[in-house]
Amino acid sequence: MNNSKPGQLGTGSDSDDSTDDMPWWQSSVVYQIYPRSFADSNGDGIGDLRGIIAHLDHLERLGVDIIWLSPIYASPHDDNGYDISDYRAIDPVFGTLADFDVLVAEIHRRGMTLLMDLVVNHTSDEHPWFVESASSRDNPKRDWYWWRPTRHGATAGEPGAEPTNWGSFFSGSAWEFDKDSGEYYLHLFSRKQPDLNWENPEVRDAVYEMMRWWLDRGVDGFRMDVINLISKDSTLPDGVCAPGQRYADGFPHYGYGPRIHEFLHEMHECVFAGRVGQFLTVGEMPGVTVGQARLFTDPARRELDMVFQFEHVGLDHGPSGKWDPRPLDVRELKASFARWQDGLAEVGWNSLYWNNHDQPRAVSRFGDDGPYWAESATMLATVLHLQRGTPYVYQGEELGMTNVPFRGISDFRDIESLNYFAEAVDQLGEEPEKVLRGIRHISRDNARTPVQWSDEPQAGFTAGSPWIGVNPNYPTINARSQHGRAGSIFEYYRALIALRHTEPVIARGAFEMLCPEHPVLVAFTRTLDDRELLVLANFGDASLEVGKLPGPILPNADVWRTALTVIDNYPAKEGVDNLILSPWQARVLTRQLN
Numbered sequence: 098m099n100n101s102k103p104g105q106l107g108t109g110s111d112s113d114d115s116t117d118d119m120p121w122w123q124s125s126v127v128y129q130i131y132p133r134s135f136a137d138s139n140g141d142g143i144g145d146l147r148g149i150i151a152h153l154d155h156l157e158r159l160g161v162d163i164i165w166l167s168p169i170y171a172s173p174h175d176d177n178g179y180d181i182s183d184y185r186a187i188d189p190v191f192g193t194l195a196d197f198d199v200l201v202a203e204i205h206r207r208g209m210t211l212l213m214d215l216v217v218n219h220t221s222d223e224h225p226w227f228v229e230s231a232s233s234r235d236n237p238k239r240d241w242y243w244w245r246p247t248r249h250g251a252t253a254g255e256p257g258a259e260p261t262n263w264g265s266f267f268s269g270s271a272w273e274f275d276k277d278s279g280e281y282y283l284h285l286f287s288r289k290q291p292d293l294n295w296e297n298p299e300v301r302d303a304v305y306e307m308m309r310w311w312l313d314r315g316v317d318g319f320r321m322d323v324i325n326l327i328s329k330d331s332t333l334p335d336g337v338c339a340p341g342q343r344y345a346d347g348f349p350h351y352g353y354g355p356r357i358h359e360f361l362h363e364m365h366e367c368v369f370a371g372r373v374g375q376f377l378t379v380g381e382m383p384g385v386t387v388g389q390a391r392l393f394t395d396p397a398r399r400e401l402d403m404v405f406q407f408e409h410v411g412l413d414h415g416p417s418g419k420w421d422p423r424p425l426d427v428r429e430l431k432a433s434f435a436r437w438q439d440g441l442a443e444v445g446w447n448s449l450y451w452n453n454h455d456q457p458r459a460v461s462r463f464g465d466d467g468p469y470w471a472e473s474a475t476m477l478a479t480v481l482h483l484q485r486g487t488p489y490v491y492q493g494e495e496l497g498m499t500n501v502p503f504r505g506i507s508d509f510r511d512i513e514s515l516n517y518f519a520e521a522v523d524q525l526g527e528e529p530e531k532v533l534r535g536i537r538h539i540s541r542d543n544a545r546t547p548v549q550w551s552d553e554p555q556a557g558f559t560a561g562s563p564w565i566g567v568n569p570n571y572p573t574i575n576a577r578s579q580h581g582r583a584g585s586i587f588e589y590y591r592a593l594i595a596l597r598h599t600e601p602v603i604a605r606g607a608f609e610m611l612c613p614e615h616p617v618l619v620a621f622t623r624t625l626d627d628r629e630l631l632v633l634a635n636f637g638d639a640s641l642e643v644g645k646l647p648g649p650i651l652p653n654a655d656v657w658r659t660a661l662t663v664i665d666n667y668p669a670k671e672g673v674d675n676l677i678l679s680p681w682q683a684r685v686l687t688r689q690l691n
């Protein structure tokens with residue numbers, strides 16, 4: 098929102114190219130907190146608001162500007178808070194509204210801002226709106242959700258009788274039969290997450306009013322959960338069923354629906370327009386295309402400031418989807434990065450991320466969490482943070498936290514993983530060990546184990562017993578051992594974040610991808626006025642002589658060979674050839690043009 102620097106009121110029509118007119122969030126870095134796993138202050142094993150307050154120094158030291166807080170609202174926690182039963186209450190497990198007010202004040206006192214998670218594609222089935230809606234077919238809130246009769250000619254409650262053949266993101270049908278009222282309701286996620294009907298203007302008004310209430314309380318914006326799913330084709334057509342699949346992909350009918358732009362523009366007008374202050378909105382959008390993202394983030398359209406797209410985190414999904422992983426092809430990664438950088442170069446804005454609470458740990462997934470752990474973690478950070486866009490750091494990423502050696506299914510807590518296991522093993526008769534291999538690799542729980550603060554018991558996360566097991570590598574990977582230690586992953590992130598604040602070319606410069614065909618070298622330039630940066634990164638554990646690669650790999654190689662270094666994830670050495678990269682090395686060079 099508000100395309101101005103902090104302290105000014107923007108015009109919302111930023112198209113100027115000078116740094117002075119940059120919206121404040123374009124040179125910012127966001128840090129995501131998943132509260133359940135961040136820090137526990139009272140020994141019940143679950144992270145909470147007081148735990149966050151106690152660790153704000155860590156974030157201030159890191160230098161991030163914005164905190165995105167995953168849901169802390171009242172919830173039955175079927176999906177760890179993404180199932181909300183009261184939008185205006187803090188869940189007692191996390192604290193109280195008074196704790197929340199202290200948190201906001203402490204964040205602001207440190208010069209940071211706070212984004213709330215806005216989960217309004219669905220509520221909990223325990224939200225009073227849904228309880229009312231379910232109470233009878235003629236309840237005034239019946240139409241606040243998607244209720245539909247049994248498929249014509251079928252017997253209610255039997256397989257195949259659902260109003261559409263859509264599958265849920267969390268396995269099984271996207272419809273649940275309600276015996277009492279004799280109809281089905283739609284839930285794209287768990288059956289405890291019924292989808293709100295955004296066609297109903299009362300629903301939209303209730304959401305906007307709730308958003309204004311949080312802004313009045315002092316929050317600085319929202320991260321909007323699956324916001325590209327709120328407009329559905331209200332005729333609800335069946336989807337196409339892939340061979341051998343029981344349920345169809347309904348995405349073409351509920352993703353990027355006919356009124357999505359209208360709803361987001363209306364939200365902007367009803368919630369943000371005319372409000373004094375500086376705000377940020379980011380829409381989470383699985384399946385969004387570059388062209389759509391450009392429309393959503395075009396400032397002139399007044400919809401959103403940026404979106405989360407999923408292309409790069411889908412590149413290691415195999416033919417049967419996320420549970421069937423395949424190795425990353427770095428050429429595809431480069432093509433994806435280039436497509437998004439180029440697509441949003443003139444209009445719109447990118448958000449940049451490797452990790453969040455839904456993705457496994459990037460260092461294990463795309464790097465090397467063995468011998469080159471620190472090198473690959475910092476290399477990945479460099480490739481991300483040197484792009485144009487707003488980078489997001491997910492809690493623990495700044496420490497190089499890794500995937501988790503989960504043993505059996507009883508170590509997992511995530512509803513998506515548990516439902517998938519039950520479906521694959523119990524219903525489809527697949528081999529449990531084979532199913533577990535996929536889950537261990539890609540499960541969201543890899544990101545949800547407690548933040549590793551120290552080498553004390555339970556990694557210093559809790560004095561009690563944590564809700565999900567701590568990664569056993571906490572004695573070596575933890576914050577205390579990295580704070581202030583030269584060469585640590587934490588200090589490297591700190592340096593990268595500081596660079597974005599001081600170097601306009603990083604926040605703002607033009608992007609050009611080089612050598613798209615090379616299998617392990619990532620190389621791109623950033624240019625602003627007479628300043629050019631070259632980013633070189635080695636996605637492999639063999640050394641790489643960039644200067645000796647055949648063909649026109651790197652223009653101006655001789656200039657770059659002796660250029661100044663901006664940042665390097667290996668210790669500096671006298672007289673070294675800039676164009677020779679060690680395993681997983683990332684090096685950023687700079688030169689003056691003209």
Ligand code: TEU
Pocket residue numbers: 176179180216266286322323381383419454455513
């Ligand atoms: O996630 C939406 C989403 O599409 C996926 O990332 C999802 O996590 C799943 O892995 C699909 O296979 C958002 C939230 O980030 C997620 O935590 C919630 O579970 C989900 O919406 C429902 O609110």
Ligand code: CA
Pocket residue numbers: 137138139140141142143144145190
């Ligand atoms: Ca607690």
